Amino acid sequence: MEKKNSGTVGVKEIARLANVSIGTVDRVLNNRVGVSEKTKAKILKIIKELDYQPNIFARRLASKKKLRFATLVPQVSEETTYWEAPLQGIKQAANEIKDFGIEVVSYFFDQNNKESFKTSAAKIVAGGFDGVLMAPMFDEESTVFIEECNLQKIPFVFINSDIPGHNNLCYIGPNLYQSGYLSAHIVNYLSPASKKTLIVNISKEIDLHHHLLRKEEGFRNYFEENNGINDISKIDIQQTSYAHIQQKLSEQLSKSSYDVVFVTNSRVSTVAKYFEEHQIKDVKLIGYDFLEDNILHLKNRTIDFLICQKPQEQGYRGVMSLYDHLVLHTSIEKEQFMPIDIITRENYQYYSN
Amino acid sequence: MEKKNSGTVGVKEIARLANVSIGTVDRVLNNRVGVSEKTKAKILKIIKELDYQPNIFARRLASKKKLRFATLVPQVSEETTYWEAPLQGIKQAANEIKDFGIEVVSYFFDQNNKESFKTSAAKIVAGGFDGVLMAPMFDEESTVFIEECNLQKIPFVFINSDIPGHNNLCYIGPNLYQSGYLSAHIVNYLSPASKKTLIVNISKEIDLHHHLLRKEEGFRNYFEENNGINDISKIDIQQTSYAHIQQKLSEQLSKSSYDVVFVTNSRVSTVAKYFEEHQIKDVKLIGYDFLEDNILHLKNRTIDFLICQKPQEQGYRGVMSLYDHLVLHTSIEKEQFMPIDIITRENYQYYSN
DNA sequence: TCATTTTTCGTGTACGTTAACGAATAAATT
DNA sequence: AATTTATTCGTTAACGTACACGAAAAATGA
Structure with missing residues (x-):
């Protein structure tokens, strides 16, 4: 009822009601200096009463602000x-x-x-x-x-x-923690009986580890909260070259065998490559991100799940x-x-x- | 180089270059009547050369068109x-x-x-x-x-x-066809060995069947193209009341047993309810849409997959x-x-x- | 009190486009 | 040729806001 001329209230109308000029109204709208407290209050009151919404088009047109x-x-x-x-x-x-x-x-x-x-x-x-x-x-x-x-x-x-x-x-x-938590959930889904899991962090700069560690935390906590009987190992690889990753993986996998490998970032395709070259087929592989390389290995069935976050x-x-x-x-x-x-x-x- | 005053080309500039008034430029811009073919062509040429983009703010401000x-x-x-x-x-x-x-x-x-x-x-x-x-x-x-x-x-x-x-x-x-095709893909994933599958269409109005039929087509074609040896049955239920659905399902399931049930729309929760009430647990269930009822049964493990299309x-x-x-x-x-x-x-x- | 500074405010132009109005020109009719 | 009718075009006032400029009013100083 009261808003029959909705959208048509402008500085002009406000100025009229306040017995001032549009210039003054403009000053309080853009809270610039040069207006007395009294008239400022009066104008603000009217603005509030009218629920004034500035016309964004006129504003943009008139303003050369970039x-x-x-x-x-x-x-x-x-x-x-x-x-x-x-x-x-x-x-x-x-x-x-x-x-x-x-x-x-x-x-x-x-x-x-x-x-x-x-x-x-x-x-x-x-x-x-x-x-x-x-x-x-x-x-x-x-x-x-x-x-x-x-x-x-x-x-x-x-x-x-x-x-x-x-x-x-x-x-x-x-939400890194959640992300790791979900990964663990999936791992649990892949092999419900508690099996041996390997977490793989691949990143050169140690700073990035905060990122990966938070995922790891979520991952571990899932098993603690649900069935605490999972056997989780972890390996940090701080060189991103294939040769180095290959060496580290071989080292680790010679010590023990795993049912599930969880790579905490998008470098999962490198691990997949390693798996393929070494004919490792019975290990479930989970990693991150919708990248061409990763998708390739997803199709190959080397990677089982990818997690992606828009x-x-x-x-x-x-x-x-x-x-x-x-x-x-x-x-x-x-x-x-x-x-x-x-x-x-x-x-x-x-x-x- | 040439676009140093980019964004600042307006009707005014166009008018100047064409030796006409802005009114005429405006007429060809909004392709209104009242301008000769010759000048229209000339102006259009300049507009194209300048790659003129009208200022949407000025346009909106000046136009009272709703x-x-x-x-x-x-x-x-x-x-x-x-x-x-x-x-x-x-x-x-x-x-x-x-x-x-x-x-x-x-x-x-x-x-x-x-x-x-x-x-x-x-x-x-x-x-x-x-x-x-x-x-x-x-x-x-x-x-x-x-x-x-x-x-x-x-x-x-x-x-x-x-x-x-x-x-x-x-x-x-x-893409309904694709949607059905993917469902079949998932079914195949759930039970790789070809097993007995039941397609369930639930909808009152026969018109809606075009919708469901297209999904069914994709579903069937997947198996034809891949391993043609899947055993697919189908049931149409044209009353949406639970009593009726219950009756129809009982009828069908008494005739034969199935490994997978594919419900072609969001009514899958009704089938899930039936499953739960009748203690049917070894049948995989796939359906459509992220609805509260469906999610409930997803959590229950009665429904295995839901397909959703934003x-x-x-x-x-x-x-x-x-x-x-x-x-x-x-x-x-x-x-x-x-x-x-x-x-x-x-x-x-x-x-x- | 008068002059000077400061504060407060009104006026006017600009932003780029729309569209109404009417002027100028061309075409058609008598 | 004179008149009417169409066609083509220019001029101008909006649209609502920003902001520069300067006028008026108030405060301060002497």
Whole structure:
């Protein structure tokens, strides 16, 4: 009843009701200086009563304000193509909001090189950006970067992995613990009778281990909570070359044999390759991410399950969160956990990242 | 190099280059009448050369044009809550585009009552809408409705099920054939040795059978193409009451026993209920859709697999397609097949519709 | 009290597009 | 040729907000 002219309330109407000019109304709307407390209160009251919603189109048209976002994620390497997907999500979001005067420029770093992270971070700091999206893979370097952002009052979001205890706008990515927990669940499903399981961590930089360790924790806790009688071993491989992985695996597998192998990241295809070359067929293999190499081994039946957590959407929602915060001023969910998708040879054809 | 003032090309610039006024440019942009072929060609050429992109904000601000979309989908009933999800997608989309001057109003019909479809369709026809989204469940009634839309030149999209051979803007939903094919694949996975399989169609209205039949076709073809030696039976149940379903199932199961039962729609929970009440435990059960009842039986281990095809996204993308077509004038993919998600007791907790 | 500074506010133009109105020109009719 | 009718085009005022500029009012200083 009361909203018959809904959407048509503008600064003009507010100004009329408050006996001031639209200029004054504009000042309190954008809380600029130069208006007395009394009239400011009066205008705010009217704005609230009318439930005034500014016309985003007129606003955008009249404003020549431009925002710039920076993104900092690992570059795609021949080691893993995982980061293609988040980058694509970033680009998609960038395309959707470019009409709104937002430019997003992408920076990269080498996962095996902390210096490259620092270099790119420095460029961003110097670039005068209004928002930052980052994959905070290196604890120390990320913290330094974050502090600089805080100093400059630049909001930043984390994707893919989290560093708790910082005032990031939000975290978008997997719930690592849950992810490991689910993996254990699947392992249990694959071989209900408690069998021998091997956890394989493959990563060069020790920092990334926080990431993997959290998964491992979830994995172990599942068995503790359910049937505590599973026999779990673990191996850390800190060189990503095939030769080295091969050697480490051979070493481990000569000591004992396993029913299930759980690789805590996307490097599972390397293990699959090893299995194939060594004619290992009766071991169930679980790993991470919808990558071409992994899918190949899924088809081969060498890999049994892949877990995937919408990497593209992580990138997309990451920059969108910055946009929502900076432009729309909407409140942002602090922790946005991705769904945990299970990919098998039954459904991989229909999966979309 | 050449695009240094990118984004700043407007009608004004075009008009200047063409030695005409902005009014004339506007006329060819909105292809209105009243401009000679010669100047029209000249202006179009310049527009193309400059790769002119109209400023959507200025456009929206200046235009008082409002569009109205109508949606026609089944109402949620106590029989099935499936259609809650598409409706939610519709509402989400409606909310996102309401600022762009688009109102979407929802109409409903009873899946067991063709008259209700006709009634709602008539209201839409009389409503003077600019676009229609519909779930064309009843062939004949839908065709009549469609013809009226064609007459009024109202674009319409199909979701959830298709009626081929009409000039619908697009179809958004499952690839039914593929969906059945995948189900067979899973069945094969559940019991690799060829075993006895029962297909169960449960639906009151015979029209809906086109929908189910296509799934069945995919299902059967899988076995023909792979190992043709599967023993497949089928039962059609045309009353949706539990009593009736119970009777039919008892009848069928007394004649023979089965290893796998494949229910071609979301009514699988009814079969699960029957299984539980009759202590049938060694039969694998596959069905459709992420509904509360179904999930319950998934947890119980009565249902083994559920197939789900993003019902919410169907609704969302359906109205978005109308928007893209009518407002943005982008070209629309004619057939938009949803991914085929497989839900098990391992991953249902993490599924998002 | 008068001059000066500061605070508070109104006016006007711009953003790029739409669309109504009417002017100019061309074509058709008498 | 004069008049009417169509066709083609230019001008202009919106749309609602941002922001620069300057005027008026108030506060401060002498």
